[in-house]
Structure formats: C-alpha cells, structure tokens
Amino acid sequence: MSEPQPLREALAAHGLLARKALGQHFLLDLNITRKIARLAGPLDGKRVIEVGPGPGGLTRALLEAGAKVVAIEKDPRFLPLLQDLSATFEDRLEIVLADALAADESSLCSGAPASIVANLPYNVGTPLLIKWLTGSFRPTSMTLMFQKEVAQRISAPPGADAYGRLAVIAQACADARIVMEIPARAFTPPPRVDSAVVRLDPLAEPPSARRLEALQAITAAAFGQRRKMLRTSLRSLGGEKLCSDAGVAPDARAETIDVAGFLRLTDTWLTGS
Numbered sequence: 001m002s003e004p005q006p007l008r009e010a011l012a013a014h015g016l017l018a019r020k021a022l023g024q025h026f027l028l029d030l031n032i033t034r035k036i037a038r039l040a041g042p043l044d045g046k047r048v049i050e051v052g053p054g055p056g057g058l059t060r061a062l063l064e065a066g067a068k069v070v071a072i073e074k075d076p077r078f079l080p081l082l083q084d085l086s087a088t089f090e091d092r093l094e095i096v097l098a099d100a101l102a103a104d105e106s107s108l109c110s111g112a113p114a115s116i117v118a119n120l121p122y123n124v125g126t127p128l129l130i131k132w133l134t135g136s137f138r139p140t141s142m143t144l145m146f147q148k149e150v151a152q153r154i155s156a157p158p159g160a161d162a163y164g165r166l167a168v169i170a171q172a173c174a175d176a177r178i179v180m181e182i183p184a185r186a187f188t189p190p191p192r193v194d195s196a197v198v199r200l201d202p203l204a205e206p207p208s209a210r211r212l213e214a215l216q217a218i219t220a221a222a223f224g225q226r227r228k229m230l231r232t233s234l235r236s237l238g239g240e241k242l243c244s245d246a247g248v249a250p251d252a253r254a255e256t257i258d259v260a261g262f263l264r265l266t267d268t269w270l271t272g273s
Contacts, residue, residue: 004088007055010081025187026054027119027145032186033061036197039179040117040143043067047114049139051100051128052121054078056085062117063089070108072100100128105137119145122191126150126166133173133200134212142174142200151178151196158258164226165219171259172207172215174200207263215266222254222262229253237269 004010007028027033036058037043044066053059053071055078062069063085069092071082076097086093096108101124105114116139120128125146132139146154149162154170155178156162170176180197184190207215218237225233231240231250243250246268248261257265 004056004060004085007057007060010055010084025122025189025191027057027182027186028055028188029186030057030061032182033058034064035180036119036143036145037061037065037067037117039197039199040065040115041141047109047112049105049109049114049116049118051116051118053082054119055081058117058119059085059093063092067117068092068094070094070096070114072096072098072103072108074099100124101131105132105139113140115139115141115143117143122147129154129166130169133169134209134216136209138202138206141202143179143197144200145182145195145197147191148181148194148196151198154198154200159256163255165216165223168219168259168262169212169215170200172203172212172263174202174206176200207266211263211266211270214270215262218262218266218269219254222257222265226254230257234265242268 040048043062046067048062048067048069050059050062050069050071053073054075059069059071059082071093073079073082073095079095079097082093082095086095096103116132125144129144132142152162153164153166155176156167177199178196179199182195182197184192184194218234221237222230222233229251230243230248230253233254234242240250242265246264248257248265
C-alpha cells in the first residue's frame with residue numbers, strides 16, 4: 001500500500017482553504033487524529049461513520065486503525081482528496097456527498113452496527129448529536145469533537161454552570177465524558193475557542209422514543225426559565241402537582257435536578273400525574 005500524500009501538500013496542491021460558513025477548521029496533526037481514533041476503541045474491521053472529514057486527517061487515522069469508514073462530506077471540493085484515500089486504503093472508505101443533518105445513517109450502513117467518530121463542524125455539532133441521541137439510528141458509540149464549551153455542556157453534572165438541557169438529554173441516553181482537550185492552535189486555521197473530544201457510550205436501557213420526546217418537552221420548559229422554581233417553569237405541564245407526584249421539590253430550580261429526577265418528571269407527566 002502506497003503512502004497517501006501529506007495533508008498540507010494535498011491541500012496546497014488543490015488550492016483548498018477552510019470555509020468559515022461551513023464551520024471548517026482542519027485538524028492536520030496525525031498524532032492528534034491517531035489519538036482520537038484510539039479513544040474510539042478497537043476499530044479493526046469495525047464500521048465507522050465520520051461526518052465532515054474535510055481533507056481527511058481523522059479519516060486517515062481511522063483507516064490506519066483498520067476501520068471501514070463511511071465519510072459524509074457536504075463540501076464537494078474535498079472529493080478528490082478523499083477519493084485518493086479510498087484508493088490507497090483498498091476501498092475501505094465510502095464517500096457520501098450529503099448534508100449529515102439529512103442523511104439516513106441506517107441506510108448508509110445497510111442496517112449494520114456502526115460507531116460515529118468525527119471532528120464535527122462547529123455550526124451543526126449540537127443538532128447532529130441530538131439527532132443521533134433521539135433518532136431511529138443508534139450508534140454503538142460516539143467519539144465526537146466539539147467546541148470545548150459545548151463538550152462541557154454535554155458532560156456537566158447537576159449544579160454546574162454548564163448543566164442544562166443538553167446534559168440531561170445526553171446523559172439520559174449515554175455515559176458521556178470528556179476524554180481529550182485540544183487547543184485552538186492545533187487547527188488550521190485556528191478557531192477562536194479550544195475544542196474537546198467527548199466519548200458517549202449508550203446506556204444498556206436508553207429511554208424509548210416516546211419518553212425522549214417527553215423529556216425534551218420537560219427540559220425545554222424547565223431550562224427555558226432556569227432562574228425560576230420548577231413549580232413556575234413547569235406550570236403549563238402540571239407545575240407543583242407534577243413535581244410533588246414525581247418526588248421532586250417544587251421550589252427547586254432546573255439546574256439542581258439530576259437526570260433521574262427529570263426522568264421521574266417525564267414519566268409522571270406521561271402517565272397524567
């Protein structure tokens with residue numbers, strides 16, 4: 001197998017620059033991308049979905065680890081670079097030109113189990129995570145890079161400043177933890193903020209689709225007025241009675257309620273208190 005062209009040389013050869021409108025920041029340091037691949041666990045022979053591969057820095061690391069990669073890329077400028085990788089790595093790379101927000105991951109993987117490993121574009125990272133947590137496609141694991149602030153919001157415990165809807169929904173579905181922090185200077189061009197990698201492993205019994213939909217409604221109301229007591233912020237959903245029936249203090253505020261408490265509120269609301 002021949003070695004692929006160095007990333008910086010490949011970008012220069014094709015005259016490619018990152019597009020701010022697409023949230024693009026290239027991670028070209030293979031030491032970092034290889035570490036991300038290792039954090040995703042054993043990948044040899046495993047199917048991996050990557051979103052936003054760009055010039056293919058993380059893609060190379062995943063392929064080196066033996067993964068079979070489905071790369072979803074919105075920007076057609078990167079197709080020649082990714083096609084070169086596909087040829088180099090014995091066709092273990094399938095390239096899909098599409099918007100990941102609209103992609104059908106189950107169809108792309110022919111229904112086979114797959115994990116997701118990606119340096120997500122900053123402007124769609126949170127919507128993509130919610131899609132994968134609550135949609136019909138359930139990855140076996142997710143190893144995802146976000147802005148550091150978003151990573152903290154995903155993994156925050158109750159009472160932390162970053163704790164909110166995203167933490168509750170993520171942690172109701174998965175064990176979520178920050179496994180790596182990456183400074184802005186590691187990217188080309190450097191963003192204004194640092195980044196972090198979050199590993200999410202699905203819980204053995206994640207909430208059903210109906211329960212998740214209700215949890216989203218409960219958390220939207222609770223954190224929509226996070227400075228107010230739950231008896232007030234949840235008034236339209238049952239207010240004080242809902243809280244009391246669920247065993248949650250009506251005078252508590254949303255940021256102090258753990259995931260289990262929100263699930264009790266959800267279940268109580270679903271059963272009509």
